[in-house]
Amino acid sequence: MSATAAAVAQPGRPPVGQLLRAWRERRRLSQMDLALEAAVSTRHLSFVETGRSKPSREMVLHLAEHLDLRLRDRNELLLAAGYAPVYGEAGLDAPQMAPVREAVRRVLAAHEPFPAVAVDRGWDVVETNASVAIFLEGIAPPLAQPPLNALRLTLHPDGMAPRIANLGEWRAHLLGRLRRHVALTADEGLAALHAELAAYPCDDPEPEVDLPGPADVAVPLRLRHPEGELAFLSTVSVFGTPLDVTVSELAIESFFPLDEHTAAVLRAAVG
Structure with a gap:
């Protein structure tokens, strides 16, 4: 099974749109605020948050960057969207x-x-x-x-x-x-x-x-x-x-x- 398939198969994970909306609200940003900062349409951002549109891996990382998320949380967004994490997590003794x-x-x-x-x-x-x-x-x-x-x-x-x-x-x-x-x-x-x-x-x-x-x-x-x-x-x-x-x-x-x-x-x- 590929890393991406494994990510899709994980149960119980909130959908990516729900997570993005939660992070946006935690940052006290409106959809308009985030759309302007990330240079995406408000309509597309709304569709992503409601689950009507699946974001690409690049869009997930782009929005995460503008939400100033930790690498750990960017990986979580990728998994929620059905993609494999892109940032490794090695122990200090590795x-x-x-x-x-x-x-x-x-x-x-x-x-x-x-x-x-x-x-x-x-x-x-x-x-x-x-x-x-x-x-x-x-x-x-x-x-x-x-x-x-x-x-x-x-x-x-x-x-x-x-x-x-x-x-x-x-x-x-x-x-x-x-x-x-x-x-x-x-x-x-x-x-x-x-x-x-x-x-x-x-x-x-x-x-x-x-x-x-x-x-x-x-x-x-x-x-x-x-x-x-x-x-x-x-x-x-x-x-x-x-x-x-x-x-x-x-x-x-x-x-x-x-x-x-x-x-x-x-x-x-x-x-």
Whole structure:
């Protein structure tokens, strides 16, 4: 049986038109909006959504591009339309992923002596550099067992949370970031993770929106430490031209010292 035939034979999958309409509405686009952006007729888009017209593989990918869908969701649309997926999904331990693993490790190593971590789409840790150890000090052993989830580790009361001096602010930042990912992807796993994290106790006030002070430029992570409070800013990097689902969902979060005291403590920690 061909890959395409196998895709057609899968039962229980919503039709492609229904999925396209759901994604369009999630993006808060009217049929006219999407038709104009994708340079297709509103009539044809309407026929696709109602099932009166079967889109070509190229049209499915074209609409998915304009809906800004993840590669994972583009594959789902193709399957729903009766086509084989076009984007591979290899595990990080697969032979063809060796260059990706090496690239991630080089980026993490180059960030020393400052912490950096690579995570997958569910914020499960796939690789870290040695400096991440400063975040792991004092956490409960069960939380350090794989799969290690970066958000759970940060906000769990037996994790980093008791050491975060601005827990309410940092928690609001992380939950807001996760909430936006859920809204963008409709990922049920991420929605469940958000519900879990939001239920963790927090005595610090949580701002509903980030209102910067006169000198604030980003939300910092402030960590209590025996040598004094450490302060970090973070950046997130992704692969710029992914053609594999796994690669497209990798992210590297790098933490930079916000002051010289934090930099000095980190340099001393790695000798």
